[in-house]
Structure formats: structure tokens, C-alpha cells
Amino acid sequence: MDSATGSGYWYGPDGPLGTPTAVLHALRDYRSAEVATRRSTRDSMGMGETDLLALRYLLRAQASGERVGPKDLSRILGITTASTTSLIDRLVGSGHVRREPHPTDRRSLVIVPTAVTDAEVRATLGAMHGRMLSVAEQLSAEESRIIVGFLRRMAEALEQRPEDHPQP
Template identity: 35%
Template sequence: MELGPMDDQPYELPELADATIAVQHVINASHELTARASRELGINATDMSALSLLEQHGPMGPAELASRLGIRSPSVTVLIDRLEKAGHVERTSHPHDRRRVTVAATPTAHRATLDFLRPSILAIDEASRALTPDENRAVVDFLRDVMRAMRA
């Protein structure tokens, strides 16, 4: 077994649990769905990720958006300009600090995104509702653990 750059981390992974592999498949399916949604809306994948973040977390400042996307401030400015020109986002004054700007998805972008994602969301909800209360609790706890691991 070869060792990785840290000299104690092997380049190969151990045999992974079925649930770990299933999570990787869900992540891949999510990337594919984002790519299809971005094509549907006529924007690139990073722009679609920005819209998704704004939908999920609500309006935020450009610096926070840049941080969540993992891009630099000048790049997020160009991204916001592009999305604003296409009518997908709008800039408003920050509610507590008029020197700052907040970016939010427009109602039109919200409707277009929801129209595209609705079938997937409803299918996932149907699968979720088929779970027993104990299964639901186990799945939710597991997914929270997965999110914590991915954010660490």
C-alpha cells in the first residue's frame, strides 16, 4: 500500500459500507440534477449553485455567497451581475446597514427553479412518507451525521 502526502494516509480507501456508497450516489445525482437545472435555466453550474444557496438560506451578502461557493469576491461580483442581468437575482440595501448589499433570488427565478425541481422534490417526499416513524428518525439522524461530516 502506498502512503499519501501525509505519509500516514493510504491512497486507497478501505472497503466502504453500502450506506457510504449510497450517499456518494446521492451526491452524484444531486450534481447531475444541478447540471440539468442550470441548462434548463440557461445558466452555468456555479450560477445555479448560487441560486440554490439563496433559495435554501435566503438573502445574503456577496461575501457570504462567495464563501459558500468557494470563490473570490471579484468572481462573485461578476456572478451576481450576470444573474441580475438575467433577472434571477436582485440586490437590495441591507436591512440594518445601508452601506451593505443583500442578494436575493427573484420570484421569477424561484418559480422557474421550483417548476424544474418539483417532480424530484415530490418523489423524494413520497419516499420519505413511506418510512415508518422509526425509519424516518434513523434516516434523518444519519443524514445529519453525513452533513456534519461533509462540513467538517
């Protein structure tokens, strides 16, 4: 369906879309493209969504000098400790991460992505991120300010629970 001409099932009767509805359709189209790209990335790396999310988090943490333990991964990913153990076992087995002793707490471990993982993620996602950055660099400062504000408000709207806004 052409998002500029069809309303879909969610936004009202068929016919020309108003500006707010066109924006929501564009967001849906973006999200669909992002989901397809993530699926392709996961497939090319031979891993699941949670594995890729864990690697992304571990790489960001490593870049900022943060140490990540299994409990941190459980909390960030919203999975049980048993699932986290299985996840780490898979990532260790595939050569994407290492378990290392915590430098200041002998009882703890930290999970560290390997250099191969960093290179693989950069090779797999680098071109896509470059294309996205190129699009963003074409925006004026005012356009950027408006878009960032809009996306932050949309994120807040999605994060609100139904009980935050009782129906009349």
C-alpha cells in the same frame, strides 16, 4: 456496474458485498443520481453550479427574512469578492436577482432573487422534490430516525480533516 454485486475499486475484493459496503454503494448511487439531476437542472436554467447554489441560498434566505449581501455570498460559496461580483452581474443580467439598497445601511447592498427566479426554480425542481418527499413519507418514524442519524454521522465523517485522526 450493479452496486449490489460488484465491489468497485474502493471497498475490497470482488464478490458479494457486505452490508456496510452495500450501504456505501447505495450512497454512491444516490450521489451519482443527484449530480446528474443537478447537471440537468443547471443546463435547463442555463447556468453553472455556483450560480445555482447562489440562487438556492438566496431563495432560502429570502424565505426566512434574511438579508444577503455580496460578502455573505462570498463566504457561503467560498469564492473571492471578484468572483462574487461576476456572479452577481451574471444573475442580474439574466434577470434572476436584483441589487437593492440595504434598508438600514446606506453604504451596503442586498442581493434579492426575483419572483421569476422563485417560479423557475419551483417549476424546474418541484417535481423532483415531490418524488423525493413521497419516498421519505413512506418511511416509518423509526426508519426516519435511523436514516437521519446515519446521514448526520456520515456528514460528520466527511467533514473531519485528516489531521483530526493521525495515522499510526
